Amino acid sequence: MTASDRMPDRTATGGHMLVQHRVVFSLGSNLGDRLENIQDAIDTLFDAPGLTFVAVSPVYETAPFAPPGEELPAQGDYLNIVLVADTRLPPENLLERVLNIENSMRRVREVRWGPRTLDIDIVLFGDVTSDDPHLTLPHPRAHERAFVLVPWADIEPDVLLPGHGRVGDLAGPLRTAGGVTRRDDLTLQHPA
Ligand SMILES: Nc1ncnc2c1ncn2[C@@H]1O[C@H](COP(=O)(O)OP(=O)(O)OP(=O)(O)O)[C@@H](O)[C@H]1O
Numbered sequence: 001m002t003a004s005d006r007m008p009d010r011t012a013t014g015g016h017m018l019v020q021h022r023v024v025f026s027l028g029s030n031l032g033d034r035l036e037n038i039q040d041a042i043d044t045l046f047d048a049p050g051l052t053f054v055a056v057s058p059v060y061e062t063a064p065f066a067p068p069g070e071e072l073p074a075q076g077d078y079l080n081i082v083l084v085a086d087t088r089l090p091p092e093n094l095l096e097r098v099l100n101i102e103n104s105m106r107r108v109r110e111v112r113w114g115p116r117t118l119d120i121d122i123v124l125f126g127d128v129t130s131d132d133p134h135l136t137l138p139h140p141r142a143h144e145r146a147f148v149l150v151p152w153a154d155i156e157p158d159v160l161l162p163g164h165g166r167v168g169d170l171a172g173p174l175r176t177a178g179g180v181t182r183r184d185d186l187t188l189q190h191p192a
């Protein structure tokens with residue numbers, strides 16, 4: 001048996017296409033019909049082949065957040081969710097899908113940390129790591145974001161965010177710090 005018999009051929013695929021990965025997305029909106037923006041984004045994400053739905057978090061209403069020291073322009077609260085799927089697509093391909101959806105939904109986001117109709121981040125892509133600014137994995141700011149960790153902990157508390165720890169443990173103090181309110185009156189349709 002040669003090495004190529006044992007190892008999947010990844011050379012033509014950027015290394016990831018033949019292997020199934022669990023991917024975690026964060027979706028947020030604070031302009032327009034926020035729930036509809038998120039529902040449309042979920043529907044469009046799964047319309048094209050290559051993603052299998054695993055779970056979606058409850059909907060949370062969250063105060064706008066910017067890292068300490070960054071100016072936060074005045075803006076309304078967000079709705080945020082976390083979405084989990086399985087995929088055999090390469091991460092670059094998935095990012096392209098995400099960016100196309102943001103563009104096709106005429107995303108408005110004029111200033112850094114400003115309001116936007118739709119934001120989709122790839123939080124985690126299996127165990128893939130990357131420090132490429134075009135696609136950094138895991139997402140470099142996920143560990144400090146209540147709007148990511150609190151919804152995520154509702155559906156995957158035992159998952160590890162590499163370098164930071166268990167999602168449930170990271171979310172605990174942020175949940176009690178406030179600024180994140182679970183909106184059980186708002187529901188999303190799961191992809192077919
Ligand atoms: N893990 C990732 N998920 C989504 N986009 C990413 C990721 N890593 C890098 N990017 C790049 O970030 C760019 C989008 O940045 P954007 O201006 O939307 O940032 P932001 O949403 O304001 O802030 P943040 O990235 O902190 O959520 C995209 O062009 C994309 O190439």
Ligand SMILES: Nc1nc2c(c(=O)[nH]1)N=C(CO)CN2
Binds near residue numbers: 028062078
């Ligand atoms: N509450 C909240 N704050 C944010 C959000 C978001 O989705 N929700 N997205 C940001 C840029 O990714 C910056 N700040």
